[in-house]
Amino acid sequence: MTPASDDRGDRPAASDIPEFPPTLREVLQRPRWLGMLLLCLVVAGVFAWLGQWQLARAVDTDPPAPGVTEEVVPLAQVVEPGHYLAESSGGQRVETSGTWVPEDFIVVSGRFNGGVEGYWVTGQLRVAERTSIAVALGWAPTREQADAAAAELTDAGAADAAITGRLIDDEGVTVPPRAAPYELDRMSPAALLSRWHDTEQLDVYRPYLASAQAPAGLEHIDSPAPEEKSTVNWLNIFYAAEWVIFAGFAFYLWYRLARDAWERELEEFDDAASSES
Incomplete structure (x- = not known):
């Protein structure tokens, strides 16, 4: 007689089981x-x-003093050619002098003055040997007036100029519409540079200068002082919390x-x- 199998053979021995879990x-x-x-x-x-x-970067412990952008300082003291404009220097009033390049008075569309859309006349101001800055000289309500003012400035030739105005960041470039492929609707020194003359080995300022005084035939550009920014960067605080x-x-x-x-x-x-x- 075969002995009955013990179904406990596959089970762990009692000694292997801990007394308490x-x-x-x-x-x-x-x-x-x-x-x-x-x-x-x-x-x-x-x-x-x-x-x-x-x-540590969320709070500006040394913010610019109120109204500091309204103090007129030399252009070279704020930014160098080819360099980006520091955030704290945006809208700074500066002064500079140079000579106009007569062939490079270019009209830019889509410019507003007091809520009215119109045009800017811009120019290349040669502020030093092989160094230029784009300048927005003045505003006109119609294209005809802007073109007429640009023609007068061209006829004046390589005139010397002393400019005081507000330093503003490049607006970048956009793809022009097919209906007007050669029209500029953004104030971009990079785009203007592609149309300027005598640009070989030329150093160009990345921001542009909005002149405080307009020449004859144009109106002054509406360029108010920049709003004072908060000393707290909430985006950085959010990242810190993350x-x-x-x-x-x-x-x-x-x-x-x-x-x-x-x-x-x-x-x-x-x-x-x-x-x-």
Whole structure:
């Protein structure tokens, strides 16, 4: 007679089953999870440093004094040819002098003065040897008036000029409409440069100058002082808060993974206890 098989042969021995299931604290104190915690501390430290770096740049501790843009300063003191205009210098009133290039008085459309759309007459002012700046000289309500003023300036030849005006960033370029492929509707020194004469090895200022005084036949350009900006950069504060959240998430991820491992051990303990019984 074949002895009855013992269905307990595949079950773990009673000596292999711990008397009590592990606690979450015991699992968290194991070397594996302590190592993971150390890694999370390093990651959180990096995130905290990035948050502090963003926060340090969120508040301007040395903002420009009120009305500083209305003080007329030399152009060379504010920006150099080929360099971008600093944010704090946008709208700064400057003065410079030079000689007009007579062939380069160009009309730019889509310019508003007091809410009325019209045209600017612009020119290339040679402020030094092989160095030029784009200048918006004045505004006209119609294209005919703008073209007439540009023609008069061209006829005056390479005249010397002393200009005081407001320094403004390049507006960039756009694709011209098919109906008027050669018309400029943005005040862009880069676009004007492509139409200027005698430009070989020429250094050009990236911002342009809006003249405070218009020549005969044109109206003064409406160029108010820039609004005073807040000393707090809220976007940087938002980024700093994001880094803090990322640092907290690193610790949450460590805890969640360790808790999942602990819960699996509890299930295995319950299964083993059920098999033993």
